[in-house]
Amino acid sequence: MSVEQTLILVKPDGVARGLSGEILRRIEAKGYSVTGLRMFTPDRELLAAHYAEHEGKPFYEPLIEFMSSGPVVAIRAEGHRVIEGFRSLAGTTDPTGAAPGTIRGDLGRDWGLKVQQNLVHGSDSTESAERELSLWFA
Ligand SMILES: Nc1ncnc2c1ncn2[C@@H]1O[C@H](COP(=O)(O)OP(=O)(O)OP(=O)(O)O)[C@@H](O)[C@H]1O
Numbered sequence: 001m002s003v004e005q006t007l008i009l010v011k012p013d014g015v016a017r018g019l020s021g022e023i024l025r026r027i028e029a030k031g032y033s034v035t036g037l038r039m040f041t042p043d044r045e046l047l048a049a050h051y052a053e054h055e056g057k058p059f060y061e062p063l064i065e066f067m068s069s070g071p072v073v074a075i076r077a078e079g080h081r082v083i084e085g086f087r088s089l090a091g092t093t094d095p096t097g098a099a100p101g102t103i104r105g106d107l108g109r110d111w112g113l114k115v116q117q118n119l120v121h122g123s124d125s126t127e128s129a130e131r132e133l134s135l136w137f138a
Pocket residue numbers: 059063092093114115116117118120121122123124
């Protein structure tokens with residue numbers, strides 16, 4: 001099996017709360033390599049491409065607004081089965097129910113907003129990872 005790469009984002013809530021270092025620490029502590037790192041505020045064009053599958057859903061506009069509200073940290077991480085491994089580290093989408101021990105379960109919660117502010121994104125397949133890495137590390 002070849003070594004996989006994935007795209008991880010520390011979303012604006014994670015950066016604003018000063019959790020970028022803690023999230024990077026968990027990725028490295030699990031044994032994955034960080035091979036790319038960028039910090040910037042993404043524009044609508046990049047976010048529309050990234051979230052194309054969600055266009056038309058009720059949370060789409062709030063999601064784009066939220067994701068363009070401040071800097072994010074984009075991380076390229078590498079390792080055997082890193083895609084599945086990071087999804088497991090992140091926990092389920094809704095941070096309220098995410099298992100303790102996960103990033104979302106330990107550090108996230110519901111803030112009563114239209115979009116779930118859940119600290120991180122991780123690619124969900126090798127196809128998504130390739131597509132998303134080419135967007136965020138163009
Ligand atoms: N029902 C919802 N209500 C509000 N926000 C949502 C909802 N579903 C998803 N979102 C937001 O949209 C993002 C993308 O949704 P997706 O279903 O791809 O979640 P995910 O795969 O767990 O998260 P990500 O793709 O960010 O790793 C979520 O991380 C969350 O911020």
